[in-house]
Amino acid sequence: MTQALQRKLITFSEFVARYPDNTGKRYELHDGVVIEISQPTGDHEEITGFLATKLPVEYDRLKLPYFIPKTALVKPPENESGYSPDILIINRSNLVNEPLWKKESTVTLGASIPLVIEVVSTNWRTDYYTKRGMYEEIGIQEYWIVDYLALAGKSFIGNTKQPTISIYSLVESEYQISQFRGSDRILSPTFPEFNFTAQQIFNAGNI
Template identity: 45%
Template sequence: MTIAIGQPIQQKPLNFDEFLACYGGDNRYELIDGEVFDLEPTGQHEEVAAFIIAKICVQIDGIGLPWFVLQRGLLRPSNMDMTAFRPDVAVVDRNELTKELLWSDQSILTLGNSIKFVAEVVSSNWQNDYARKVEDYAVLGIPEYWIADYPRLGGTQHIGKPKQPTLSICTLVNGEYEIQQFRGNQSILSLTFPDLKLTAEQVLRAGR
């Protein structure tokens, strides 16, 4: 089988159970509408995700909330049999885990209420980050979603023309995301973590 980086693996559509049997042990794949996608975890991709995690963990500790950061766990919406997202970063509310029927056995979440924040670091399957996940994460009720596009892969409507490294912060308002874009030395604004003191460039260049 040939795997195209950042593209769906060409094969018959899989349901969640089939995906879990074939790919559940490898955190570089996710399932969207029956198609398996390689998340392309390059070195710089992982640096950006790790930088976001480090800064958010400090905020969680400072606030004292019962939250923790889950990296690349599966989010399988309970109403979608052929989709299982694998966010690069997810902030989970420990108090909600008693409602998660799969959690005690596997790192799988099914309820949007369990998640307070997600971040995706863009790779070549950027359309999923900017379109499908914006829609579905909003439907799930996840309050804040970051799209960290350090390689400038998104369409010009998302990252400007000429294309620039862009951090898009999606904030849930009345069931839909309002999106703000941050670039360069602009200070970011997070409603979930209002005390974050970071610029877009610090996030997109992983603090370099």
């Protein structure tokens, strides 16, 4: 769940100057509105932790200059928004082209972001509507939505409402979707040898 903190719209520059504070809370900026991100559930954190442990094995094996930052933001172009994904993989070699990286640990270019992942909580519409559109506009090559509780509407995950991992891959500037459930092996264009099933991810590796 998310909560708007103010009525007056602020710019992205004002946002990074004020937030986050020292309370340990997470915030995002959505079209000028500061959103406080609620404390996630234990299952959410286990799944996020599992992926944040296994994906680095892949980019290390491939000798790619990638890393997962702790609190970096993603800013869409021409938009007063800033997102804090559950998992953000950054291409270190492109950071020289990022105007906001050194001072604000913020990335704005698709070439800097090979993969971003959102693990769905109660604000599923933000992940499926808002962020999908913004990540596509930025040019992020791959976007995963891990909907382990099948919270999204039927138009997104099907009439049977099963836990689903949706992988959006950028093809000619538009996202194409592949979906994985149960024993389906994840097929990632960025990490083609990522050898886990959807259910293994939902179980955070615990069989």
